[in-house]
Amino acid sequence: MIANKNGITLMELLAYIAIVGIVVTLLTGTMIYAIRSHDEVNGQGALNMEANYIMSNLMTQANAFNPEYVTSCGTNCIELVIDKERIIDYDTGVLKEIPIDERVQIRIDEATKSIYIGNMKLNRDQYAVEVYQKDANGNYVLDQNGEYIPNIQFECDSEYVDICQTFILKIRLAIYKINDNGEKISKTTVYENRFSF
Numbered sequence: 001m002i003a004n005k006n007g008i009t010l011m012e013l014l015a016y017i018a019i020v021g022i023v024v025t026l027l028t029g030t031m032i033y034a035i036r037s038h039d040e041v042n043g044q045g046a047l048n049m050e051a052n053y054i055m056s057n058l059m060t061q062a063n064a065f066n067p068e069y070v071t072s073c074g075t076n077c078i079e080l081v082i083d084k085e086r087i088i089d090y091d092t093g094v095l096k097e098i099p100i101d102e103r104v105q106i107r108i109d110e111a112t113k114s115i116y117i118g119n120m121k122l123n124r125d126q127y128a129v130e131v132y133q134k135d136a137n138g139n140y141v142l143d144q145n146g147e148y149i150p151n152i153q154f155e156c157d158s159e160y161v162d163i164c165q166t167f168i169l170k171i172r173l174a175i176y177k178i179n180d181n182g183e184k185i186s187k188t189t190v191y192e193n194r195f196s197f
Contacts, residue, residue, distance in 0.1 A: 044189070046177070047127075047175060047176070047177065047186065047189045048189070050123065050124065050127050050175060051173055051175050051189065051191045053122075054115060054122045054123055054173060054175070055171070055173065055191060055193050057117075057122055058106065058115075058117055058122060058171065059193075059195055061104075061117045061118075061120070062080060062104075062106070062117070062169070062195060062197075063195075065080055065082070065102075065104050066082070067080035067081055067082055067104075067197060068081060068082050068083060068084070068165060069081050069083075069163050069164055069165040069167075070154050070156075070164050070167045070169070070197065071163055071164070072154075073105055073107070074107075075148075075150050076107055076108040076110070076131055076132075076150040076151060076152045077105055077106070077107035077108075077152065078105070078106050078107070078152055078153075078154050078169065079103050079104070079105050079106075080103065080104050080105075080106070080197075081101075081102070081103050082100060082101075082102040082103075083099065083100065083101060083102075084097045084098060084099055084100060085097070085098045085100050086098075104117060104118045105117070105118060106152060106169075106171075107152065108129055108130075108131050108150070108151055108152055110131045113128035113129050113130070113131065114128070114129060115129045115152075115173070123175065126177055126178060127175055127176070127177055127178065128175070128176055128177075128178045128182070128184070129151070129173065129174065129175055130151060130174035130175075130176075130188065131148075131150070131151065132148035132149060132150060132151065133148070133149040133150070133151060133172060133174070134174070134188075151171070151172040151173065151174060152169075152170070152171055152172075153169075153170045154167045154168065154169050154170065155167060155168040155170060166197070167196075167197055168194050168195070168196050168197075169194065169195040169196075169197065170192070170193075170194050171192070171193050171194075171195070172190065172191075172192045173190070173191045173192070173193070174188050174189070174190045174191075175188070175189055175190075175191070176188040176189065
């Protein structure tokens with residue numbers, strides 16, 4: 001407390017101002033850090049939720065289709081195919097195979113930067129999906145032929161690559177948030193999954 005009745009000296013006033021300035025600076029820095037951390041956690045959480053939604057929806061749809069084999073339909077496009085249906089002929093009791101041609105594509109569209117199964121778009125409009133694999137520096141990864149590596153591939157367990165009955169579907173989902181102009185506004189988060197058929 002101030003002992004005299006003359007008021008505060010200039011030295012005391014400067015000391016108070018310095019102390020208040022230091023406290024305000026520390027509080028402001030802490031608040032800015034907390035706000036940035038909150039935004040970062042919320043952004044990462046939203047990306048995780050979107051990726052989980054896409055992957056679970058993709059797995060559910062592909063398993064419900066129950067394909068007999070897979071074939072390529074272009075870059076970042078695979079086609080799950082059912083070419084015969086087995087039914088029981090109730091007159092004879094014999095299991096018959098009836099030829100059918102049901103197909104569903106899983107693809108990443110380069111123009112819209114979206115992932116589709118059939119005609120159903122899996123990612124929401126606020127998110128974009130990378131078409132080709134990139135390294136940690138953001139450069140495209142090339143295969144032994146010098147071509148970009150797609151984010152949707154399949155690994156065949158047989159020697160026939162065109163039609164593959166036992167396969168592993170490899171999805172590398174590289175997703176990021178975009179603004180209304182389509183510009184990237186978050187870090188790219190990568191999720192990789194393998195589905196066996």
